[in-house]
Amino acid sequence: MEHLRAVDDPLYAAYVLILVLGLRRGEVLGLVWDGVNLSEQQLWISHQLNRVGDRLLHRETTKTDDSTASLPLPGLCVTALRHRQRTQEDARKTAGEKWRASNLVFTTRNGTPVEPRNFNRAFTAHCRRAGVPVIRVHDTRHTCASLLAALDVHPRVSMRILRHSQISMTMDVYTRIPTPETRAALDWLNRSLDNPSES
Known part of the structure; x- marks a missing residue:
């Protein structure tokens, strides 16, 4: 920019x-x-x-x-x-x-x-x-959605900004973005499965 x-x-x-x-x-x-x-x-x-x-x-x-x-x-x-x-x-x-x-x-x-x-x-x-x-110009919509998700903007707010007609369109992007909580949960799961005695 x-x-x-x-x-x-x-x-x-x-x-x-x-x-x-x-x-x-x-x-x-x-x-x-x-x-x-x-x-x-x-x-x-x-x-x-x-x-x-x-x-x-x-x-x-x-x-x-x-x-x-x-x-x-x-x-x-x-x-x-x-x-x-x-x-x-x-x-x-x-x-x-x-x-x-x-x-x-x-x-x-x-x-x-x-x-x-x-x-x-x-x-x-x-x-x-x-x-x-x-990227294609249209892919900037996905970029915008990804940035909103990474900033922990509520999906309903993102839906309004992006003017999606259905929340499922917005959630499709949100489910692809690893949040810190998702990463922490998967790290915990990894430790549990890798060394069950530690959990």
Whole structure:
């Protein structure tokens, strides 16, 4: 993340949102400024941007109420989005008449929507430059869930952050994360089985 901030990447805030809040690619690329309240530190995911065949579609989400509920914005996200507002305004001024006005948070230097495939390519390139394992953009949701689990965030809270429709989806991640208690229990079991007289 430091590298992205240092090079002033226009998609820095998008990367922050997918890692911290577990947003899907279509959700982050479809995010509209009307759904961002920086003073109240709230975010509403109401739109998605996806490529369907040869068309780029920006449409309202049709997911469950939980998936379109508001999310609190942590300070890191607020700072990144404020920076995005400034860089987008600078891009608008630079583009002049070529600017394509929209309400999208993430746009190209001319104001057009970010092509999802280009977002994937940029994400992959940044992973390589940072020397971290290359993962799919969608896998950042698992990364977010894993981090929440490692921080002992209650599964129901994680379910709300990730906007999973069922707790089983969230628990699937939680059951793969070894907690300190799990490790201690397995160490105790190991000692018991390895040397039964000690237990």
